[in-house]
Amino acid sequence: MAEIEIQVHETATACFISTRCLTTSSMQMCWKT
Structure with a gap:
């Protein structure tokens, strides 16, 4: 399995x-799979 990077940003940009x-x-969670 590949590593999943989870990043929390206050902006959608x-x-x-x-x-x-x-x-x-008021928060956006993004992760690369």
């Missing part, structure tokens, strides 16, 4: 490098 993004009320 920083999520462009992520494969999948999950948007919350």
Whole structure:
């Protein structure tokens, strides 16, 4: 299995490098698979 990198950003702009993004009320979680 490959390593999963989880990054939490307050802005959606920083999520462009992520494969999948999950948007919350004031936070966005992005992870590369």
